[in-house]
Amino acid sequence: MARKPKPMQSEPMPSKTAQPTTVPVTPVAAENPLAPPTTVGAAVTPPAQLSEAELAAKGLELFNDASLSGGNKASCATCHFSTGHTNNKTYVGLDVVADGDPNGRNTPTLWGVGERAVFGWAGQAATLEDSIRGIIVNRMKGAEPSKESLAALVAYVRTLNYPKNWQVKDDGTPSADASAAVKRGYDLYVGDGGCGTCHQLPSFDKKSKDDIGTGGKFKVPTLHAAASTAPYFHDGRTASLRDAVKLMWEFYAKKMESRLPTEAELDDLTAYVGAL
Ligand code: HEC
Ligand code: HEC
The missing domain is CATH 1.10.760.10 (Cytochrome c-like domain)
Structure with missing residues (x-):
């Protein structure tokens, strides 16, 4: 992922928690008048120089943060249970539906997602960023995520690899001692x-x-x-x-x-x- 050398952008982001201008500034903002506006799920905006590991650590926090969804109903981990895998359920929006429901979508594992090129069952998203943004806004009915939050979530899910398997080699062929x-x-x-x-x-x-x-x-x-x-x-x-x-x-x-x-x-x- 390309890292921006320039300082954080400062235009206001749409946010459900945006304060009306008549409300006095919060102590945090008073201490640091140059702090960029925050959005839901991005209480602390990471500085541009975060390493990939630091960004992923931030992403892990967001992954477990229900405030990304409208009404604090679910975090990513609710459905991508067990370190980004799957809770084995089928959903319409945030509602569990019967398996086989033609409108339902079964929760895919995020293990290995960094190696994929098509996202969503219907291939509706071209990039991981688009996929995650769409899920936050459309499925979770959350506020538009900041670029920084998206970058952190992408960095985190890219760290999720498949477990090693003793029966099958990395090229997909069976190992010598496979059954x-x-x-x-x-x-x-x-x-x-x-x-x-x-x-x-x-x-x-x-x-x-x-x-x-x-x-x-x-x-x-x-x-x-x-x-x-x-x-x-x-x-x-x-x-x-x-x-x-x-x-x-x-x-x-x-x-x-x-x-x-x-x-x-x-x-x-x-x-x-x-x-x-
Ligand atoms: C309500 C359950 C639910 C929640 C919450 C949820 N997901 Fe998902 N996720 C799904 C389902 C279902 C799909 C398949 C969607 C589709 O194909 O339309 C999916 C698909 C994805 C994909 C595409 C994977 C692929 O291989 O196609 C990514 C990436 C992803 N989710 C990441 C996230 C992240 C990050 C969050 C939190 C911001 C999140 N999800 C929250 C259920 C959920
Ligand atoms: C013409 C291409 C094609 C061939 C050939 C094919 N598949 Fe598939 N497979 C797909 C597609 C597309 C889907 C997803 C369809 C859907 O979700 O409705 C799928 C889904 C699956 C799934 C479900 C995966 C999941 O995570 O839900 C399994 C398991 C599977 N295939 C195994 C096989 C096996 C085993 C064979 C050989 C007997 C095979 N496929 C041959 C295209 C193919």
């Missing part, structure tokens, strides 16, 4: 299942969208950590990973007029995807 099922599953993944054409190794996503018959074009999501991101698909339509894998193979077989898997093959492919 036999995982090894067979990998062969199906890059072979007859056709999965690798969309969920490409080693990121297991694709930088674009596809229509797989789930109600429109959706981004090809990463399959890293899929074992713990249930429910599956944009609307959370399948509860088990095996059912998600089955739906995908059936889609691919229909599209390519190729064969369907046996039950044992579904088990193996699920073992491989579940090990990612």
